[in-house]
Amino acid sequence: MERSEAPRAESVTAATRQPCGPVRFGTAHPAAGAAPLALFSAGLLAAGFLATLADSFGLGGPSPGAAAWGDLVRSAWTWRSLGFSAAVAAASSLVSVTLAVPLALFLHGLPRGQASLAGIYKTAVVLPHLAVGYLAVLLFSRTGLIGAALVSAGLVPGFEALPDPFAGGGGPAIVLAYVFKETPYAVLMLHASLRKLDPRLAETARMLGADRGAVFRGIVLPHLAPTLTAVAAILFLYTFGAFDLPWVLGSGDPAMLGIEVYGRYFLRDLSARPRAAALLSTAGILSFLAAFAVFGAGRSREDRLAALRGEPGASG
Amino acid sequence: MRRRGSRTGGAEYRRPGVRAVSEAGTKGAALSRAVGLALWVLVFALPLAVLGIASFAGRWPFPRVLPATWSFRAWAYAASSAPRIAASLASSTAYSLAAVLLGAALSLPAARSLVRSGGARNGSLEALLLLPAVLPPASYAFGLNRLFLAAGLGSSWPAVVMALTFASYPYLLRALISGYRHTGTAFGDCARNLGAGPVRTWLAVEIPVLLPALAAGGSVAFLVCFSDYFLVFLTGGGRVDSFTGFLAPFLASSDRSLGAAFSLLFLALPLAGFGVLEAFLRAFHTRRGMDS
Numbered sequence: 001m002e003r004s005e006a007p008r009a010e011s012v013t014a015a016t017r018q019p020c021g022p023v024r025f026g027t028a029h030p031a032a033g034a035a036p037l038a039l040f041s042a043g044l045l046a047a048g049f050l051a052t053l054a055d056s057f058g059l060g061g062p063s064p065g066a067a068a069w070g071d072l073v074r075s076a077w078t079w080r081s082l083g084f085s086a087a088v089a090a091a092s093s094l095v096s097v098t099l100a101v102p103l104a105l106f107l108h109g110l111p112r113g114q115a116s117l118a119g120i121y122k123t124a125v126v127l128p129h130l131a132v133g134y135l136a137v138l139l140f141s142r143t144g145l146i147g148a149a150l151v152s153a154g155l156v157p158g159f160e161a162l163p164d165p166f167a168g169g170g171g172p173a174i175v176l177a178y179v180f181k182e183t184p185y186a187v188l189m190l191h192a193s194l195r196k197l198d199p200r201l202a203e204t205a206r207m208l209g210a211d212r213g214a215v216f217r218g219i220v221l222p223h224l225a226p227t228l229t230a231v232a233a234i235l236f237l238y239t240f241g242a243f244d245l246p247w248v249l250g251s252g253d254p255a256m257l258g259i260e261v262y263g264r265y266f267l268r269d270l271s272a273r274p275r276a277a278a279l280l281s282t283a284g285i286l287s288f289l290a291a292f293a294v295f296g297a298g299r300s301r302e303d304r305l306a307a308l309r310g311e312p313g314a315s316g
Numbered sequence: 317m318r319r320r321g322s323r324t325g326g327a328e329y330r331r332p333g334v335r336a337v338s339e340a341g342t343k344g345a346a347l348s349r350a351v352g353l354a355l356w357v358l359v360f361a362l363p364l365a366v367l368g369i370a371s372f373a374g375r376w377p378f379p380r381v382l383p384a385t386w387s388f389r390a391w392a393y394a395a396s397s398a399p400r401i402a403a404s405l406a407s408s409t410a411y412s413l414a415a416v417l418l419g420a421a422l423s424l425p426a427a428r429s430l431v432r433s434g435g436a437r438n439g440s441l442e443a444l445l446l447l448p449a450v451l452p453p454a455s456y457a458f459g460l461n462r463l464f465l466a467a468g469l470g471s472s473w474p475a476v477v478m479a480l481t482f483a484s485y486p487y488l489l490r491a492l493i494s495g496y497r498h499t500g501t502a503f504g505d506c507a508r509n510l511g512a513g514p515v516r517t518w519l520a521v522e523i524p525v526l527l528p529a530l531a532a533g534g535s536v537a538f539l540v541c542f543s544d545y546f547l548v549f550l551t552g553g554g555r556v557d558s559f560t561g562f563l564a565p566f567l568a569s570s571d572r573s574l575g576a577a578f579s580l581l582f583l584a585l586p587l588a589g590f591g592v593l594e595a596f597l598r599a600f601h602t603r604r605g606m607d608s
Contacts, residue, residue, distance in 0.1 A: 033429030034441060037422040037485070041445055044482050048459030055462065106352055114353050121360040126586055128543035130560055131579035134567040135363050138370060138576070143378045145366060151379035159378065180363070234450045241452020243546040248567060258454035258546070265458060277458070284455035291450045295443040 049284055055277035061270065068274035077260070078279055084254040085240050088171050092178035093235035097228055099179070100186030105220070107187060108194040124184040133248030136177035140165050170250040177245050178235075186231045193227040194220075233294040237287055257283055364583075370576035390573035394581065400562065405585065407557035411548070412541035414477045416534050419485035423533075424522070427492035432501050442493070449486035453546055456482075461550050471553025479551040484540040488533035495529025524600075531597055535590055542586060 058064040072078050107118055124132070139145050142159040150156045165172035202215045210218065243258035250259055257279070264276030370376075374385030394401065430442050448456075457479065464475040503525050507517040523530065545560040552558065563582060567575045 033425030033432075034445065037426035037445060037489070038441070040422055041448060041482065041485070044460060044463070044478070045448070045451075045456060047463050048456045050459070051462035051466070052459035103356075106356070110349065110353065114349065118353060118356055120357055123364060123583065123587075124360065126539060127579070127583055128545070128560060128563075130545055130563055130567055131367075131582060134575050134579055135366065138366055138572060139363070145381065148379040149381050152381055184360070237450045237452055239452075241454035243454055247546075258452070261454055261458065280455065280458055283452065284459075287451050287455050288447070291447050292443065295446065295450070 068278045072278040080254045081260040085257040089239035096182040104190035129244035169254045367576045390577035404562040408559040415480035423489040431496035475551040480541040484537035487536040491533025
């Protein structure tokens with residue numbers, strides 16, 4: 001970037017006075033550097049959303065109109081798919097964060113050497129969703145390893161007596177797989193938050209006579225609350241519209257949102273596409289509003305935003 | 317700030333305080349920790365052990381907990397498929413690296429600006445920029461694909477790179493924001509005030525200082541791209557090779573050994589890559605006399 005002499009002279013003066021202070025020349029608005037990324041991100045998101053919305057009104061097709069939106073509201077499959085996706089997402093995110101709290105506390109209490117060994121939990125974060133789905137089949141199917149162990153130990157007479165986690169849309173299997181994949185992520189975030197908790201708070205409370213339960217309820221849980229909210233929201237939103245695991249583990253009826261939309265978009269004739277696009281637009285708006293409500297507004301926004309950044313809570 | 321207290325004062329204070337009020341440090345607590353750790357390792361290592369056992373399984377009739385016979389068949393097949401594996405790995409690595417580089421080029425100035433301008437009013441902008449990390453991929457992927465098709469980019473490498481950049485840049489951005497908060501923006505300001513141009517400032521000062529944050533965010537972003545199946549499948553239209561695309565039919569088949577062997581291979585490669593990256597960073601910082 002070329003600079004004129006006058007601002008350069010001013011900058012040299014500024015550098016002499018305060019060499020690492022604010023740059024005194026050629027300054028744009030402080031937030032200008034974010035513009036290319038904002039344009040890229042908002043541009044793709046908005047254009048992608050508008051393209052889906054146009055599809056939902058059948059624009060460019062043989063019979064444009066708003067019929068798909070009416071069908072969407074009246075169709076049972078819409079509510080079945082949305083309800084099933086929400087139930088799977090809620091169950092997997094709640095179970096993951098609930099399991100992650102004691103696990104993160106245990107990890108936090110380990111001495112440094114043992115904590116390094118315990119770092120093996122992070123391998124599940126690296127495994128791709130497809131491989132996690134495959135593991136779920138190996139472990140949890142009725143003829144899988146857990147079923148085999150139960151039958152060979154004589155605890156159940158045969159695999160027919162075992163519950164089938166892949167029945168009824170595969171909901172239990174999908175939840176189990178997401179819990180395996182998401183719990184280590186939640187542990188990672190909660191452990192980072194716990195490292196920011198001043199140990200003197202708990203120690204003083206114990207000296208004042210508080211038992212472990214009271215310390216947990218009064219100090220640890222309130223400290224973790226913003227991170228817990230953020231992690232639960234991240235996991236819920238991600239799972240709500242996921243494709244990979246439902247594709248490997250789902251049985252199709254009811255189908256999760258991503259699978260339902262994919263089927264109607266690509267595996268049926270063009271007349272099914274507007275309804276799929278209307279469902280997708282609805283899910284997109286709901287997800288966007290929910291995500292923005294959690295991370296873009298509210299009193300503890302900075303704490304939840306810190307969790308979204310991958311940092312421990314600001315209040316820590 | 318509390319950070320100071322918890323990092324230094326808290327750690328120093330901890331020992332007498334904890335010993336005064338809890339049983340930590342007693343033999344019983346140490347034993348229960350050791351048992352807990354053993355259970356922990358068992359629970360988290362078990363799935364990997366299952367994959368390892370399944371990859372060497374020959375005949376494995378139900379309800380046997382371990383295979384009846386052992387075999388190298390899956391690994392021999394993997395060795396014989398080396399050219400196909402190498403091609404899909406090369407493609408996955410190339411589009412993932414391209415997405416990480418594009419994401420870094422966009423995120424570096426954005427992170428600097430967000431930290432530099434600070435303040436609560438930028439929280440909404442930051443939240444908006446980080447949103448792709450939490451939006452369900454299906455909610456934007458079909459629209460993006462329509463957009464790429466309309467722009468003549470359907471089923472192409474650039475479409476895959478753009479879609480993956482969109483999905484993965486928040487991981488880079490958040491690491492760089494944390495990095496800038498840690499190191500401050502003064503190094504760059506100092507270089508500019510000393511007369512360095514913007515390109516030289518980025519290459520000689522900002523990027524080396526932020527290398528740990530770039531490596532951390534870049535690793536996660538790379539992993540997101542490398543592990544992705546859906547976005548590559550949708551925007552690449554089957555014409556862009558990927559390791560997940562190669563893996564998918566084996567995972568869907570009834571041959572457990574092949575799926576297990578390829579899953580382990582998939583896990584080993586990014587872990588090896590991260591090891592190499594960490595060694596490179598350590599060597600780089602040692603050579604330049606910087607704290608890593």
